[in-house]
Amino acid sequence: METTTVKGAMCPPLRADAARNRQRIVLAAREAIVEYGPEVALDEIARRAGVGNATLYRHFPNRRSLLLQVLIHVNDRITERAQQALEAEHDPFEALSRLVLDSAEERVGGLCRLLGFGIDHADPALLASRDRALAVTEELLGRAHASGQLRPDVGTGDLLVAVSRLTTSVPGTTCGDDTVLARRHLQIFLDGLRTPPRSQLPGSKTHLADLKEEPR
Amino acid sequence: METTTVKGAMCPPLRADAARNRQRIVLAAREAIVEYGPEVALDEIARRAGVGNATLYRHFPNRRSLLLQVLIHVNDRITERAQQALEAEHDPFEALSRLVLDSAEERVGGLCRLLGFGIDHADPALLASRDRALAVTEELLGRAHASGQLRPDVGTGDLLVAVSRLTTSVPGTTCGDDTVLARRHLQIFLDGLRTPPRSQLPGSKTHLADLKEEPR
Amino acid sequence: METTTVKGAMCPPLRADAARNRQRIVLAAREAIVEYGPEVALDEIARRAGVGNATLYRHFPNRRSLLLQVLIHVNDRITERAQQALEAEHDPFEALSRLVLDSAEERVGGLCRLLGFGIDHADPALLASRDRALAVTEELLGRAHASGQLRPDVGTGDLLVAVSRLTTSVPGTTCGDDTVLARRHLQIFLDGLRTPPRSQLPGSKTHLADLKEEPR
Amino acid sequence: METTTVKGAMCPPLRADAARNRQRIVLAAREAIVEYGPEVALDEIARRAGVGNATLYRHFPNRRSLLLQVLIHVNDRITERAQQALEAEHDPFEALSRLVLDSAEERVGGLCRLLGFGIDHADPALLASRDRALAVTEELLGRAHASGQLRPDVGTGDLLVAVSRLTTSVPGTTCGDDTVLARRHLQIFLDGLRTPPRSQLPGSKTHLADLKEEPR
DNA sequence: TATGAATGAGGCTTCATTCAT
DNA sequence: AATGAATGAAGCCTCATTCAT
Numbered sequence: 001m002e003t004t005t006v007k008g009a010m011c012p013p014l015r016a017d018a019a020r021n022r023q024r025i026v027l028a029a030r031e032a033i034v035e036y037g038p039e040v041a042l043d044e045i046a047r048r049a050g051v052g053n054a055t056l057y058r059h060f061p062n063r064r065s066l067l068l069q070v071l072i073h074v075n076d077r078i079t080e081r082a083q084q085a086l087e088a089e090h091d092p093f094e095a096l097s098r099l100v101l102d103s104a105e106e107r108v109g110g111l112c113r114l115l116g117f118g119i120d121h122a123d124p125a126l127l128a129s130r131d132r133a134l135a136v137t138e139e140l141l142g143r144a145h146a147s148g149q150l151r152p153d154v155g156t157g158d159l160l161v162a163v164s165r166l167t168t169s170v171p172g173t174t175c176g177d178d179t180v181l182a183r184r185h186l187q188i189f190l191d192g193l194r195t196p197p198r199s200q201l202p203g204s205k206t207h208l209a210d211l212k213e214e215p216r
Numbered sequence: 217m218e219t220t221t222v223k224g225a226m227c228p229p230l231r232a233d234a235a236r237n238r239q240r241i242v243l244a245a246r247e248a249i250v251e252y253g254p255e256v257a258l259d260e261i262a263r264r265a266g267v268g269n270a271t272l273y274r275h276f277p278n279r280r281s282l283l284l285q286v287l288i289h290v291n292d293r294i295t296e297r298a299q300q301a302l303e304a305e306h307d308p309f310e311a312l313s314r315l316v317l318d319s320a321e322e323r324v325g326g327l328c329r330l331l332g333f334g335i336d337h338a339d340p341a342l343l344a345s346r347d348r349a350l351a352v353t354e355e356l357l358g359r360a361h362a363s364g365q366l367r368p369d370v371g372t373g374d375l376l377v378a379v380s381r382l383t384t385s386v387p388g389t390t391c392g393d394d395t396v397l398a399r400r401h402l403q404i405f406l407d408g409l410r411t412p413p414r415s416q417l418p419g420s421k422t423h424l425a426d427l428k429e430e431p432r
Numbered sequence: 433m434e435t436t437t438v439k440g441a442m443c444p445p446l447r448a449d450a451a452r453n454r455q456r457i458v459l460a461a462r463e464a465i466v467e468y469g470p471e472v473a474l475d476e477i478a479r480r481a482g483v484g485n486a487t488l489y490r491h492f493p494n495r496r497s498l499l500l501q502v503l504i505h506v507n508d509r510i511t512e513r514a515q516q517a518l519e520a521e522h523d524p525f526e527a528l529s530r531l532v533l534d535s536a537e538e539r540v541g542g543l544c545r546l547l548g549f550g551i552d553h554a555d556p557a558l559l560a561s562r563d564r565a566l567a568v569t570e571e572l573l574g575r576a577h578a579s580g581q582l583r584p585d586v587g588t589g590d591l592l593v594a595v596s597r598l599t600t601s602v603p604g605t606t607c608g609d610d611t612v613l614a615r616r617h618l619q620i621f622l623d624g625l626r627t628p629p630r631s632q633l634p635g636s637k638t639h640l641a642d643l644k645e646e647p648r
Numbered sequence: 649m650e651t652t653t654v655k656g657a658m659c660p661p662l663r664a665d666a667a668r669n670r671q672r673i674v675l676a677a678r679e680a681i682v683e684y685g686p687e688v689a690l691d692e693i694a695r696r697a698g699v700g701n702a703t704l705y706r707h708f709p710n711r712r713s714l715l716l717q718v719l720i721h722v723n724d725r726i727t728e729r730a731q732q733a734l735e736a737e738h739d740p741f742e743a744l745s746r747l748v749l750d751s752a753e754e755r756v757g758g759l760c761r762l763l764g765f766g767i768d769h770a771d772p773a774l775l776a777s778r779d780r781a782l783a784v785t786e787e788l789l790g791r792a793h794a795s796g797q798l799r800p801d802v803g804t805g806d807l808l809v810a811v812s813r814l815t816t817s818v819p820g821t822t823c824g825d826d827t828v829l830a831r832r833h834l835q836i837f838l839d840g841l842r843t844p845p846r847s848q849l850p851g852s853k854t855h856l857a858d859l860k861e862e863p864r
Numbered sequence: 865t866a867t868g869a870a871t872g873a874g875g876c877t878t879c880a881t882t883c884a885t
Numbered sequence: 886a887a888t889g890a891a892t893g894a895a896g897c898c899t900c901a902t903t904c905a906t
Contacts, residue, residue: 018886018887021886021887052887054882054888057880057881113253180418187415188370188374189401192407193404198407199403202396203399206400233869234869257895257896268870269872269898270872271871273897450865469687474901486904487865545818586836594814594833597814612851615850616854617837619840620810623840629839631838633835689874689875690875691874699891699892701892702891
């Protein structure tokens with residue numbers, strides 16, 4: 001076990017420089033994935049992080065485990081953003097909007113796409129991170145529902161997956177205009193989320209935990 | 217005659233069996249891309265199409281040219297869907313909705329993602345196909361605008377890119393629920409497109425031709 | 433059996449257009465080999481000959497048999513050149529020189545190199561062609577020996593292999609200067625062949641038939 | 649220090665085992681080229697060198713760069729031979745003869761043939777190696793000219809290209825007799841190089857630097 | 865007969881992962 | 886712990902050869 005969770009340091013608390021390396025690798029991975037997609041060469045990630053490739057493997061025994069950490073990292077960033085939104089905005093729908101629009105900055109090329117790379121959905125650290133994100137997201141959604149501004153037939157799954165897809169970066173294109181476009185779409189989507197609902201949705205309210213992966 | 221008509225008569229009109237193979241390859245490619253993403257092994261596509269790998273290369277000298285044809289194929293399917301929607305639905309916004317929701321069936325994993333693979337944006341056949349799609353899409357949008365049901369600050373680029381992203385499939389997940397989820401998001405998005413606008417959008421009305429690819 | 437030998441037409445005497453195709457293929461092959469080396473793609477040869485690839489295979493069931501015919505063709509050209517030299521030049525060493533220098537025009541990239549491609553050395557047509565070349569070459573050598581101008585310790589093998597090597601073309605380089613260079617070398621070599629011998633040669637007089645190929 | 653010295657210290661001085669592997673690959677390449685020609689499969693070279701194919705690619709990113717190193721290696725061997733000849737033989741023409749005859753051992757299948765494979769003629773390391781070879785070869789030629797034993801109308805280009813061609817191996821044939829034959833031809837060629845010249849040469853004195861490659 | 869199309873085997877190259885320093 | 890090097894498996898693509906029109 002090698003991670004340091006929110007609840008406390010695990011096993012061998014990791015030397016200072018090792019921890020720094022680990023963090024640099026995760027950040028480099030996130031950037032490289034945004035730029036080249038989730039299939040970017042691991043050597044490239046190592047190069048960007050300024051470490052040898054073997055160092056990357058010491059920290060993450062394979063690609064899956066690295067992607068897992070990137071996913072956790074992004075989850076945590078979203079959690080932060082959501083908390084800030086909760087604190088900063090008094091109006092519940094405004095807070096929700098802020099989270100959604102802020103997500104365009106996180107540009108991870110779609111959380112969803114990472115799911116397709118064999119990431120272990122049952123990983124405890126991922127579940128913990130997801131729970132944290134869910135808790136605050138549900139709080140946001142709950143308040144917005146309660147305020148009567150958010151249509152009642154949408155759940156966290158609806159929100160997060162849609163946001164993820166609408167902010168998918170296209171590898172090989174420069175992001176400049178892309179971010180603007182994403183923000184336009186997110187705003188339109190937010191408008192569709194407001195009450196009164198202008199349509200009836202097919203299916204039913206979706207929660208994030210409902211997503212599951214099939215083995216190939 | 218050497219021109220490419222809408223139906224696709226090529227230079228030397230292509231032997232019957234060869235044309236059949238070519239079509240099978242494009243269809244297999246579309247499915248494989250939806251399932252595994254645009255980096256799926258070409259050998260895998262050939263296997264699915266039931267042809268030898270070299271046959272694939274005879275028709276498409278490289279991945280780019282195959283992806284290009286897939287893109288054209290999907291464009292054409294969308295054009296068909298849009299034409300059907302125009303003819304079948306009297307109400308302009310209903311017609312637009314139909315096109316958008318139908319797109320969930322096309323599941324190409326996001327047209328946008330294909331753009332990142334070196335596809336030649338200046339290819340005449342692609343431009344022709346895009347123009348056909350644009351023409352009918354603009355007709356749909358124009359009528360919806362004229363009917364006063366569609367917010368005035370959105371263009372074809374907004375619509376098509378968002379639809380493309382919202383219907384992105386996640387490689388490695390089975391599509392069952394995915395399609396339902398996509399339909400929910402598309403419906404919410406449509407609701408956000410209705411008048412009166414519930415917000416002001418950042419940036420400006422986007423048209424498809426505005427999208428461009430940057431060399432790496 | 434499909435060849436037409438000097439002794440007379442074999443089996444089905446070959447339709448006129450078929451014979452013409454066959455000839456064009458051999459010539460195209462010779463040129464392509466000079467330009468790209470003996471491993472040039474057979475499709476390229478067919479293209480140059482202006483026939484479909486399958487036509488090439490109808491005449492020559494595999495690469496080896498085509499190379500064999502090229503070899504025979506070149507042998508025959510050399511035989512012709514040698515006969516012309518015999519007839520045109522009264523001085524025996526002059527006749528020999530003429531043959532040798534003329535060989536620079538044949539530029540087959542070294543007959544020798546073709547031997548390395550699995551050509552059947554026992555092929556009757558090749559042997560016949562070689563015998564014809566040998567007969568006239570030996571006649572030339574014999575006269576030169578008899579005239580006292582040619583050192584006595586060289587045989588046809590020495591002559592032909594050396595000439596072949598000195599006229600090897602380098603694929604990918606333009607031949608312009610190359611031919612001049614080859615002529616310089618051939619002339620120097622001829623000078624070394626004159627009496628009186630300026631050295632004693634290692635090994636012994638070599639005849640063409642001594643060359644043999646080892647299976648890989 | 650980042651310069652390349654005669655002995656070859658590279659940028660980061662290369663780990664001991666890596667340097668050994670690199671050397672083994674070059675040697676295996678030389679042998680394989682002699683045996684099968686310059687188009688021999690790189691996998692075959694790796695197999696002979698006793699390394700994995702990817703190791704070969706780590707050291708030489710493509711065939712061209714490997715061939716370049718082989719060329720440099722052979723150049724350097726020739727330089728060594730020439731220096732030994734200079735030191736060991738007092739008679740200038742004897743020294744020249746020794747170099748020429750020794751070249752039969754190097755059996756690279758003709759340096760010239762390598763030139764046709766896209767090797768970068770402007771590569772600094774190659775130029776340096778060529779300069780070293782030229783320096784000592786010109787010294788040899790110069791002394792022989794000065795001694796009055798070498799015909800005045802030949803230059804280093806004449807000598808080295810002819811030697812290269814006369815020592816071309818035929819892929820697929822075993823070298824035993826081949827070497828003897830090559831020595832016979834080299835000796836005859838040397839005899840043609842002596843004074844007094846027995847003929848006038850076409851063209852003019854050629855220097856190695858005059859050789860150039862044309863793009864296809 | 866002549867041809868365009870199809871094919872499998874094989875070469876080139878990359879990359880995730882493991883090994884040795 | 887960190888690194889550069891090594892490796893085999895797998896993908897891309899070509900080409901000699903065979904097939905179907």
